[in-house]
Amino acid sequence: MFNGYSHRFVHIKSSDMFEMYFLLAFRALGFSMMGVFLPLFLFIEKGFAFDQVVLFYTLMSIAFVISCLLALKAISKYGVKFSIVVSYFILIGSFIMLFFIDYLNGYYWFIGFFQGLSFGLFWIAFHIDAALHIPKKNSGKYSGLISFSSVVGAVIGPIIGALVIIFFSFEILFIISLVLFIISFLPLMFSKNIFIKTNFNFKQMFNHDHFKYFFGYFAQGIRYTVAGIFWPIFVFLILGSYISLGWLTT
Numbered sequence: 001m002f003n004g005y006s007h008r009f010v011h012i013k014s015s016d017m018f019e020m021y022f023l024l025a026f027r028a029l030g031f032s033m034m035g036v037f038l039p040l041f042l043f044i045e046k047g048f049a050f051d052q053v054v055l056f057y058t059l060m061s062i063a064f065v066i067s068c069l070l071a072l073k074a075i076s077k078y079g080v081k082f083s084i085v086v087s088y089f090i091l092i093g094s095f096i097m098l099f100f101i102d103y104l105n106g107y108y109w110f111i112g113f114f115q116g117l118s119f120g121l122f123w124i125a126f127h128i129d130a131a132l133h134i135p136k137k138n139s140g141k142y143s144g145l146i147s148f149s150s151v152v153g154a155v156i157g158p159i160i161g162a163l164v165i166i167f168f169s170f171e172i173l174f175i176i177s178l179v180l181f182i183i184s185f186l187p188l189m190f191s192k193n194i195f196i197k198t199n200f201n202f203k204q205m206f207n208h209d210h211f212k213y214f215f216g217y218f219a220q221g222i223r224y225t226v227a228g229i230f231w232p233i234f235v236f237l238i239l240g241s242y243i244s245l246g247w248l249t250t
Helices: 014-045 050-078 080-098 109-133 136-167 170-190 202-206 208-239 242-249
Strands: 005-007 196-198
Touching (some): 014 050, 014 109, 014 170, 014 208, 014 242, 050 080, 050 109, 050 208, 080 109, 080 170, 136 170, 208 242
């Protein structure tokens, strides 16, 4: 038993850790290049009302919760790799839909919903994969390297994204992000799958022992919501510049 999971097989190799670093670095770069600008793409470039933008991200959050539950079932039956692969196909599909957002009319929120589905399928699988592969003796070192891999991409991404928008367009930015996602995904194709059995029960979500974590995660959710939606729009309306927003985010 491993934190509620029983694993069938785990192969710990340096290549497995490199795969995690590589994946997170390019994934973080792709998201940081466009993540802070996506609310502006909807609100400024496409003219969606503010409440429509909020609906977009609200449905993304709901889909994330749903996909977290689905991920546990998928990983148990098909493995960690399957969940991550499916998450990438859904994510890439949602970005392709951005190019046709003008034709979606009232169904633009499908994009946010599909992105939320991809996030849950990815992060549940990734955390299980990392927990099973990181040696306990050096867990601090490897956890730090994993965090560093994502931070490097996240730091330089916003200013690069701003420059791409200024000199080219949002469409080119989305294409670059898509390419980065595909690159981050490549090492996964050569890795071995991991299967686990989960003892998760939906009733466990309402276990009183878990309530002590509620407010911490709730506050974290508010922070991410403000930083991901309200803050970019607020800053842009004041400064009126993608470059300024990119520098501030960096």
